[in-house]
Amino acid sequence: MNWINGEPALHLPLGDRLIQCGDGFFTTARLRHGRISLLPYHLERLSLAAQRLMFAPLDMALLAEEIQLAAESAVDGIIKVIISRGGGGRGYSMAGVSVPVRIICHSPAPAHYPTLMQRGVEMALSPVRLSRNPLFAGLKHLNRLEQVMIRAHLDRDGNADEALVLDTAGQVVECCAANLFWRTEDRVFTPRLNQAGVEGVMRRHIIDTLQRSTYTFSEIAAGPEALYAADEVIICNALMPVLPVKRIEARRYCSHQLFNYLGPYC
CATH class of the missing domain: 3.20.10.10 (D-amino Acid Aminotransferase, subunit A, domain 2)
Known part of the structure; x- marks a missing residue:
């Protein structure tokens, strides 16, 4: 299951800066019995990356809520949280870029x-x-x-x-x-x-x-x-x-x- 901005989704627009120039950051968390291990550290990592990469402010409370809902739905495996700067801008410029896009993906835990x-x-x-x-x-x-x-x-x-x-x-x-x-x-x-x-x-x-x-x-x-x-x-x-x-x-x-x-x- 995958979610974009809190809604189940499978596709990202081709104009998104994640696709165009890798403009974003992520964290990958272990999920066990519906709970994310070390969740405060993951959230702090995302917040720090947003600040250092000059992103628009993230709604960390909303993001934490979406992560927890995904965790409860998926129960076990891996939760990957990806933050894209969003769509817009011209070339490399951030001018006119929309608000960040929140992407949450679930996958099975590595077997090896x-x-x-x-x-x-x-x-x-x-x-x-x-x-x-x-x-x-x-x-x-x-x-x-x-x-x-x-x-x-x-x-x-x-x-x-x-x-x-x-x-x-x-x-x-x-x-x-x-x-x-x-x-x-x-x-x-x-x-x-x-x-x-x-x-x-x-x-x-x-x-x-x-x-x-x-x-x-x-x-x-x-x-x-x-x-x-x-x-x-x-x-x-x-x-x-x-x-x-x-x-x-x-x-x-x-x-x-x-x-x-x-x-x-x-």
């Missing part, structure tokens, strides 16, 4: 995550680098061609489940569709996302959890060698929600200490 949780994720270093741009860093905007190409290389090569993705300066950023953390003894790290990458809601939830724990936590800029030297690596997103990493290239990991600690919280 339980298998990966049991056997661990195998990762390969991606040849595709993420461009650095502080204006868009952290946002889940609709311009995802970099991720499309990262996934294309994974699918073509067929030697890994996920990718370790660097930026154009050679710093670790994220995976194709997940954030990552690594542990060395009692210290836990995650990449700083001030230049590139997506700040996922599960990433934020894990950071909040670690800051209340006995682990020492830091967001840092680091190259891939930091992960190769780590005792353990995990990846996360709102749907997984947390998976242990078994291998990155030739480096193998056997510890599940952090994964086991985070499990009850995620």
Whole structure:
């Protein structure tokens, strides 16, 4: 089932800026028994993206109501919320653009995550680098061609489940569709996302959890060698929600200490 501006719908006008130039942003949430996991984080993410991308103000109360109605109707699976700037304007100009369009989509939950949780994720270093741009860093905007190409290389090569993705300066950023953390003894790290990458809601939830724990936590800029030297690596997103990493290239990991600690919280 799909909804546009609160009404069941399947089609978007061809003049919508989402289609014309990817002018929008989104969030993807886990739905269980009619409830959205981490809904406040998802709503905050959408509100922040609207502000930074200079959208007309969103009616967050109305959006939250529509999300909840969709969740109650769909019960289980995935709820994806897409916000388009709407129709209008000429070329790239926002002048004369109408109010934002709210799109909500439901789909089944991924079937492969339980298998990966049991056997661990195998990762390969991606040849595709993420461009650095502080204006868009952290946002889940609709311009995802970099991720499309990262996934294309994974699918073509067929030697890994996920990718370790660097930026154009050679710093670790994220995976194709997940954030990552690594542990060395009692210290836990995650990449700083001030230049590139997506700040996922599960990433934020894990950071909040670690800051209340006995682990020492830091967001840092680091190259891939930091992960190769780590005792353990995990990846996360709102749907997984947390998976242990078994291998990155030739480096193998056997510890599940952090994964086991985070499990009850995620």
